[in-house]
Every structure is written in structure tokens, then in C-alpha cells.
Amino acid sequence: GENVEQHPSTLSVQEGDSAVIKCTYSDSASNYFPWYKQELGKGPQLIIDIRSNVGEKKDQRIAVTLNKTAKHFSLHITETQPEDSAVYFCAASPSNDYKLSFGAGTTVTVRA
Amino acid sequence: DAGVIQSPRHEVTEMGQEVTLRCKPISGHNSLFWYRQTMMRGLELLIYFNNNVPIDDSGMPEDRFSAKMPNASFSTLKIQPSEPRDSAVYFCASSLGRTGNEQFFGPGTRLTVL
Numbered sequence: 164g165e166n167v168e169q170h171p172s173t174l175s176v177q178e179g180d181s182a183v184i185k186c187t188y189s190d191s192a193s194n195y196f197p198w199y200k201q202e203l204g205k206g207p208q209l210i211i212d213i214r215s216n217v218g219e220k221k222d223q224r225i226a227v228t229l230n231k232t233a234k235h236f237s238l239h240i241t242e243t244q245p246e247d248s249a250v251y252f253c254a255a256s257p258s259n260d261y262k263l264s265f266g267a268g269t270t271v272t273v274r275a
Numbered sequence: 276d277a278g279v280i281q282s283p284r285h286e287v288t289e290m291g292q293e294v295t296l297r298c299k300p301i302s303g304h305n306s307l308f309w310y311r312q313t314m315m316r317g318l319e320l321l322i323y324f325n326n327n328v329p330i331d332d333s334g335m336p337e338d339r340f341s342a343k344m345p346n347a348s349f350s351t352l353k354i355q356p357s358e359p360r361d362s363a364v365y366f367c368a369s370s371l372g373r374t375g376n377e378q379f380f381g382p383g384t385r386l387t388v389l
Contacts, residue, residue: 207318
């Protein structure tokens with residue numbers, strides 16, 4: 164099955180700086196890569212996703228890049244704000260499969 | 276839209292007791308997922324329903340766990356008998372369609388088994 168590794172496990176950044184989280188996956192059949200944000204006491208919430216027919220997708224301050232050859236994808240948050248503090252999860256799945264394989268999560272802390 | 280609704284939000288019980296967790300998916304969604312989240316194992320998929328039918332229960336830890344979806348708007352996850360190692364946050368999620376679509380998570384049920 165799919166194995167997703169996520170790094171780093173914790174990330175502390177100064178407000179206004181950028182944060183980058185990286186994930187690798189093992190199954191070359193995977194072509195759907197969502198990112199979820201989980202705030203304390205809440206369920207994960209989708210913030211952005213990318214499919215393998217594109218290499219990059221951006222939504223305001225967040226962007227995701229995908230390198231299918233190397234089997235890795237990354238989340239970039241620019242101009243970080245205190246409300247960006249949360250746990251972020253990457254995931255991967257073949258688009259013809261319901262099952263998401265999640266990374267272990269990255270705890271992001273934005274220092275004011 | 277109210278989103279995915281789970282109840283109870285917190286449950287504390289003693290070892291050996293039966294625990295029932297409840298989920299109401301988003302109206303119109305036809306896929307439902309039960310996950311368990313722990314520090315040690317992260318987010319684990321327990322069972323997946325499509326159109327109220329269990330499709331994959333390979334993640335259910337053992338026979339003590341069972342899940343049902345009697346109709347499109349309600350699902351339960353039951354643990355009987357409960358054990359301390361079942362302590363975790365249990366999430367229900369729903370999505371539209373079978374594959375490759377956003378899964379909407381509920382707020383979770385924090386279960387503590389003493």
C-alpha cells in the first residue's frame with residue numbers, strides 16, 4: 164500500500180516568514196494529493212489539493228508543488244500569521260481509490 | 276450546511292463497557308469514513324461506507340469494533356467491550372462520490388477508557 168512520509172514533525176517560524184512542509188510517497192499510482200489543517204480540538208480541514216496533471220497550485224498565501232518523478236510534494240505558506248498555527252497533514256491517493264494515506268503531521272507554530 | 280455532526284464530543288467510560296459513537300454525514304454525501312487518531316499511529320482509516328454499504332473494514336482493529344450505516348444520514352461505531360488502548364479521538368468524515376474528492380471531517384469524539 165501507499166506510504167507517506169512527512170517532514171519536519173515540528174516547525175517554528177517567525178510571523179511573516181515562510182513555512183515549508185515536505186512529503187514523499189511510495190505508490191506511483193497516486194495522483195491526488197490533499198493537504199489538511201487541524202486546529203486544536205477540531206477535525207482536519209482541507210486547505211488545498213493538487214492532482215498529478217499539474218505541478219503547482221496556489222491559493223492566496225498557500226501553494227503546493229508536486230514532483231511526480233521524485234514522488235514528493237510540498238506545502239508552502241507565505242507571510243505566516245498566528246492563525247496559521249496548527250497541525251498540517253499531507254495525504255496521497257490514487258484518484259480511483261477512496262483511501263487517503265496520511266502523513267504523520269507537522270505541528271506549525273507561528274511566533275508573534 | 277451544518278457539516279458532519281458527531282456525538283458525543285467526549286466520552287469517558289470504564290474498561291469493559293460498551294461505547295457507541297454516532298455520526299451524521301453532510302446531506303447528499305454518499306461516502307462515509309470512520310478514522311481513529313492517536314499520537315502513536317496518527318490518522319487511521321477504520322472503515323469506509325459507500326451508499327450505506329461497508330466497502331472496506333480492513334482497518335477495524337478487532338472484533339470488538341463494529342460499524343453500521345442504517346441509512347444515508349446516520350452511522351454508528353460501537354466498541355464492546357472497550358479497553359484502555361481504545362482511548363483516542365474518533366473522526367467521522369463524508370464525501371461526495373466514491374474517489375478522489377474532498378473528505379469533510381467532523382469535530383471528533385474524544386474517547387477515554389479508564
